[in-house]
Amino acid sequence: MEIDPFIFRLSIFILAIFVGYYVVWSVTPSLHTPLMSVTNAISSVIIVGAIVAALAGDNSKIFDNANIFGFLAIVLAAINIFGGFLVTHRMLAMYKKKKKDK
Amino acid sequence: MSANLLAVFYLISGVLFILALRGLSSPETSRQGNFFGIIGMAIAVGVTIISIGNFSAGFIYLLIFLIVGGSIGAFIAFKIPMTAMPELVAGFHSLVGLAAVFVAISAFLNPEVFNLGFPGKIKIASLIEMSLGAAIGAITFTGSIIAFLKLRGLMSGSPITFVGQHFLNLALGITIVGLIFYLCNTQQEYLFWSLIAISFLVGVLLIIPIGGADMPVVISMLNSYSGWAAAGIGFTLENTALIITGALVGSSGAILSYIMCKGMNRSFFNVILGGWGATEESLKSSSTEQKPVKSGNADDAAFLMKNASSVIIVPGYGMAVAQAQHALREMVDSLKKNGVKVSYAIHPVAGRMPGHMNVLLAEANVPYDEVFELEDINNDFANCDVAYVIGANDVTNPVAKSDPQSPIYGMPILDVEKSKSVLFVKRSLSPGYAGIDNDLFYRENTLMLFADAKKMTEDITKSL
Numbered sequence: 001m002e003i004d005p006f007i008f009r010l011s012i013f014i015l016a017i018f019v020g021y022y023v024v025w026s027v028t029p030s031l032h033t034p035l036m037s038v039t040n041a042i043s044s045v046i047i048v049g050a051i052v053a054a055l056a057g058d059n060s061k062i063f064d065n066a067n068i069f070g071f072l073a074i075v076l077a078a079i080n081i082f083g084g085f086l087v088t089h090r091m092l093a094m095y096k097k098k099k100k101d102k
Numbered sequence: 103m104s105a106n107l108l109a110v111f112y113l114i115s116g117v118l119f120i121l122a123l124r125g126l127s128s129p130e131t132s133r134q135g136n137f138f139g140i141i142g143m144a145i146a147v148g149v150t151i152i153s154i155g156n157f158s159a160g161f162i163y164l165l166i167f168l169i170v171g172g173s174i175g176a177f178i179a180f181k182i183p184m185t186a187m188p189e190l191v192a193g194f195h196s197l198v199g200l201a202a203v204f205v206a207i208s209a210f211l212n213p214e215v216f217n218l219g220f221p222g223k224i225k226i227a228s229l230i231e232m233s234l235g236a237a238i239g240a241i242t243f244t245g246s247i248i249a250f251l252k253l254r255g256l257m258s259g260s261p262i263t264f265v266g267q268h269f270l271n272l273a274l275g276i277t278i279v280g281l282i283f284y285l286c287n288t289q290q291e292y293l294f295w296s297l298i299a300i301s302f303l304v305g306v307l308l309i310i311p312i313g314g315a316d317m318p319v320v321i322s323m324l325n326s327y328s329g330w331a332a333a334g335i336g337f338t339l340e341n342t343a344l345i346i347t348g349a350l351v352g353s354s355g356a357i358l359s360y361i362m363c364k365g366m367n368r369s370f371f372n373v374i375l376g377g378w379g380a381t382e383e384s385l386k387s388s389s390t391e392q393k394p395v396k397s398g399n400a401d402d403a404a405f406l407m408k409n410a411s412s413v414i415i416v417p418g419y420g421m422a423v424a425q426a427q428h429a430l431r432e433m434v435d436s437l438k439k440n441g442v443k444v445s446y447a448i449h450p451v452a453g454r455m456p457g458h459m460n461v462l463l464a465e466a467n468v469p470y471d472e473v474f475e476l477e478d479i480n481n482d483f484a485n486c487d488v489a490y491v492i493g494a495n496d497v498t499n500p501v502a503k504s505d506p507q508s509p510i511y512g513m514p515i516l517d518v519e520k521s522k523s524v525l526f527v528k529r530s531l532s533p534g535y536a537g538i539d540n541d542l543f544y545r546e547n548t549l550m551l552f553a554d555a556k557k558m559t560e561d562i563t564k565s566l
Contacts, residue, residue, distance in 0.1 A: 005340070006227060006337075009336075009337060009340065009342070009345055012342060012345055012346060013333060013336075013337075013345050013346075013348075013349050014349075016116070016120075016345065016346040016348075016349035016350060017349040017352065017353050019120055019349075019350070020120075020123070020349055020350040020351075020352070020353035020354055021353045021357065023120060023123045023124050023350070024123060024350075024353060024354040024357045024358075025357060026124070026127045027123065027126045027127055028126070028127060028128060028129070029361075029448075029450065029456070029457060029460075029475050030129070030448075030457060030460035030464075030470055030473060030475075031126045031129065031132060031457060031460070032358060032361075032455075032456035032457030032460075033187055033191075033455060033456060033457035033458060033460065033461045034126060034132065034136075034457070034461070035123070035126050035354065035358070035456075035457070036191050036321065036322070036325055036355075036358070036455065036456065036457075037187075037190075037191055037194070038122055038123070038126070038135075038136060038139055039123070039325060039329070039350065039351040039354050039355070040191060040194045040195060040198065040325070040328070040351075041139060041143070042119045042122060042139055042142070042143065042347050042350070042351065043198050043328050043329055043332045043347055043348065043351045044143075044197075044198055044201065045115070045119070045142075045143060045146050045332070045343050045344055045347050046198065046201050046202055046205055046332050046335055046344060047146075047147060047201070048112075048146050048147065048150040048339070048341060048343065048344065049205040049209070049216075049335055049338075049339045049341065049344065050201060050204065050205050050208075051147070051150045051151060051154070051164065052150065052154065052215060052216065052339070053204075053205055053208035053209065053212065053215065053216075054160065054163070054164060054167075054208075055151075055154050055160045055161070055164060056154060056212075056215035056216075064212075065211060066207075066208045066211040066212030066215075067208065067212075069204040069205070069207045069208040069211070070204070070205070070208045071163065071164075071167050072204050073200075073201040073204035073205050073208070074164065074167045074168060074171065075167050075170055075171040075174075076171065076197045076198075076200055076201040076204070077171070077197070077198075077201045078167065078168050078169075078170070078171025078172045078174075078175060079171045079172070079174045079175040079178070079194075079197055080175060080194050080197045080198055080201070081143055081171075081172070081175065082171070082172040082173075082174075082175030082176045082179065083174075083175030083176065083178050083179045083190075083194060084175070084179075084194060085136060085139060085140050085143070086175070086176055086179035086180065087178075087179040087182065087187075087190065088136050088139075089133070089136055090179060090180070091184070091187075091461055091464070092129070092132045092133045092136060093133070094184075094461070094464040094465050094467075095129040095132070095464045095470050096464070096467065096469055096470065097129075097469055097470065097471055
């Protein structure tokens with residue numbers, strides 16, 4: 001008997017949902033806004049699909065209709081990756097503890 | 103690079119993304135977490151490029167598009183004011199959604215590239231996965247655009263409802279399922295395009311009936327959708343990093359939606375079906391009668407707070423609108439010089455997105471260990487001399503505890519009324535988003551300060 005690779009991916013997916021569930025519950029409420037911006041940034045890992053779509057296939061038809069959608073997706077995902085991580089960094093840099101001398 | 107090695111690298115970046123979220127469990131580890139996320143992303147992008155091994159003309163374009171997108175993103179990230187964070191996040195969600203749609207389209211048009219079969223003969227499983235990814239991505243895209251417009255004030259925040267709305271949404275939902283079914287049977291291209299077009303429409307229809315103050319739920323929900331869209335594409339492309347990320351983001355958004363709904367004591371469906379604020383407002387405005395209100399000026403407030411031993415600040419969306427966070431911190435600094443103990447109380451749904459108030463206070467250099475969540479500080483109101491309510495309203499309304507008829511009955515509120523005196527900074531006596539009068543305005547121990555939140559706070563600082 002052979003197991004369809006889909007089942008393996010489904011297992012990873014289900015387990016990752018549970019990991020996400022427990023990890024996100026442990027996030028402190030004061031960091032919920034950075035949580036949203038960082039999840040935004042990491043979901044842009046969809047760029048890997050965009051890169052394959054843009055570059056794969058015949059090189060002479062680099063701006064063929066299928067590839068152009070890949071390139072457009074690269075731009076969108078890149079905005080999100082850079083914007084998401086940087087704005088998260090900017091926010092997290094502001095969270096400071098009380099100074100000792102006060 | 104072999105497919106197995108590639109898969110291992112994707113797994114590593116998936117794990118790094120988990121660590122990125124894990125880091126957010128405390129502000130000390132959060133910056134490290136963000137760094138893990140960046141490394142994970144760099145690995146995923148790097149190995150994908152290497153695996154294609156195409157360093158010709160296409161690679162140059164790839165770099166150009168990456169740099170263009172990256173510069174736009176970096177520019178936005180540095181320029182955006184912290185008060186505009188909800189709009190920014192909504193805008194970013196729309197980009198993820200649209201990117202998912204584009205990747206699904208190119209997978210549909212050019213399936214050989216992704217080993218999914220040939221145009222017209224795409225594997226059924228892949229077709230279902232990419233259809234789901236495209237549909238959810240499209241809903242995320244237009245839904246987030248509407249959320250963005252509402253948050254930005256370019257569109258009215260009041261709910262837009264019409265007769266048969268829910269029926270229409272249901273019908274469109276069934277149509278989407280039907281289209282996916284026919285698409286699998288016939289592989290016709292026009293079905294795929296119709297699917298995307300209808301999903302765009304559903305995104306708009308889903309968000310327009312939801313009112314402005316329910317935006318924390320909407321943003322969290324769209325966050326969740328963008329995750330499920332990414333997971334759908336991840337299954338299509340058989341990419342572990344994308345599947346793990348999609349699951350993480352999807353459950354993260356779902357949990358945040360749940361926390362926000364609980365903060366309002368409403369069910370998720372109640373919020374999503376929308377139209378709440380509109381009906382209540384018309385009902386209540388007629389029943390409002392003139393009741394005596396004590397109002398004061400900045401000097402009265404300064405006097406009260408200077409002589410207090412402890413003060414609790416309750417910020418709300420109004421503080422964000424008035425950009426009063428810096429003025430507020432200056433006021434607190436003067437209070438501390440007078441030996442007053444000051445802490446901040448944050449309601450879960452204060453502001454327009456989860457954690458909105460915390461970010462604004464952090465921006466104003468308020469140490470995060472002076473800022474408390476509802477359940478941690480609520481008992482302290484009984485022992486506190488002055489509660490300073492700035493830009494919050496419904497989340498302090500004691501009617502939520504006393505009147506079962508009230509639409510906000512059962513909502514957890516900050517027990518502001520238990521403190522010795524309450525200072526309420528507000529422009530007028532107008533009701534809050536829920537459209538109900540706040541009992542607190544007419545209490546014996548309440549002093550209303552009618553003014554702009556920022557101006558009043560600055561005036562108090564001057565009198566201190």
